[in-house]
Every structure is written in structure tokens, then in C-alpha cells.
Amino acid sequence: xxxxxxxxxxxxxxxxxxxxxxxxxxxxxxxxxxxxxxxxxxxxxxxxxxxxxxxxxxxxxxxxxxxxxxxxxxxxxxxxxxxxxxxxxxxxxxxxxxxxxxxxxxxxxxxxxxxxxxxxxxxxxxxxxxxxxxxxxxxxxxxxxx
Numbered sequence: 001x002x003x004x005x006x007x008x009x010x011x012x013x014x015x016x017x018x019x020x021x022x023x024x025x026x027x028x029x030x031x032x033x034x035x036x037x038x039x040x041x042x043x044x045x046x047x048x049x050x051x052x053x054x055x056x057x058x059x060x061x062x063x064x065x066x067x068x069x070x071x072x073x074x075x076x077x078x079x080x081x082x083x084x085x086x087x088x089x090x091x092x093x094x095x096x097x098x099x100x101x102x103x104x105x106x107x108x109x110x111x112x113x114x115x116x117x118x119x120x121x122x123x124x125x126x127x128x129x130x131x132x133x134x135x136x137x138x139x140x141x142x143x144x145x146x
Contacts, residue, residue, distance in 0.1 A: 006124050007031040008117070009050035011041045011067060012083070013059045017106070019056060024110060028117050038062035042070050050078055052101070052120045054113075057084035057091060065091070068098050079120055083108060 009031045010021045013035050018034040025032045033039035033048050041053075053071055057064035064082045071080050082095045085106040092103045102116055 005029050005031050005129075006051040006117075009041060009045070009048055009053040010034045010055075011036075011053065011059070012045055012056040013037060013061075014056070015018075017056070017083075020108070021113075024113065025117060027120075028114065029119065038064070038067040038070075042067065042074070045071065045074050045078075047121055049075075050082065051124060052079040053115065054081045054083060054104075057082050057095075058086060065094060065098065068095065068100055071115060072099050079116075079123075081113075081116060121143065 008021075008025045010018050010025070010032060010141055011034075012018050012021070013036055015036070018036070022032045022034055034049070035044070038055065041055075053067075055064045055067045064084070064135045068080050068082065071078055074094075076099075080089075080099070081103040081104060082100050083104040083106055086093070087103070087105045087111070095103045102112070104112065
């Protein structure tokens with residue numbers, strides 16, 4: 001059986017934050033993959049195919065901005081949310097310019113995170129419906145051409 005749940009990739013060097021995000025997203029029917037650093041997470045993106053990535057802005061191995069840039073190159077359709085305990089207007093502006101879906105401060109606003117994850121689920125549902133419609137139309141043309 002194929003699992004059609006959306007996938008969240010969580011990247012943070014704080015195990016407690018990863019556990020919190022994981023528990024929350026699983027409760028919203030997301031598959032969750034956690035990584036303690038950006039480099040390891042980026043290596044797994046082709047296998048994981050995340051629908052959304054939530055990444056800490058400040059990590060020892062590479063910054064969240066660098067992870068965001070790399071994800072934009074690997075999978076431009078993937079939604080990326082940056083989170084930080086050290087928010088600044090400059091980093092928020094930079095994140096949006098680089099294509100981040102949102103910029104959350106720690107402690108996380110779980111209602112806002114819920115809305116973001118729900119939006120990703122809706123986008124996936126719309127995409128699947130459009131693909132199904134395209135397939136149905138293609139099938140009709142095939143039968144009319146016989």
C-alpha cells in the first residue's frame with residue numbers, strides 16, 4: 001500500500017526541538033524525517049522527497065540560509081520554513097527573498113505552524129486532483145481517437 005501522507009523534513013541541532021516538531025506534525029498526519037544537521041539532511045533529500053522542510057537558522061555545520069539555498073536548487077517546489085531563537089528583521093527579509101515559505105521564532109507558534117502544514121496539505125491535494133483530471137482528459141482523447 002502506498003503512503004500518501006505529506007512528508008516533513010525537520011532539521012535542527014537541538015534534539016528537543018526536533019522531538020517537539022516531530023510529535024506535532026505526526027499528529028497532523030505527516031510523515032516526519034528528522035536530521036541534526038544541514039549537510040546530512042541535504043544528502044537525503046533525493047530519497048525523502050519532502051513536501052516541506054522546517055530548518056533552524058543557526059546550526060553548527062551549516063546555516064539555515066545555506067540549507068534554504070541548497071533546497072531551492074535541489075527541489076524548487078519544496079516549501080521551506082526557517083525557525084530561529086534569534087530573529088532579526090534582516091534575516092527574515094533574506095529568508096523571504098530566498099524563497100522561504102515562512103520564518104518562525106522560537107518558541108514556536110503552533111497555530112501558525114498548523115496553518116502552514118495545513119496549507120501544504122491543501123496544495124498537495126489540489127495538485128493530485130489536477131493530475132487526476134489531466135489523466136482523465138487524456139484517457140478520453142485516447143478513446144475518442146479510436
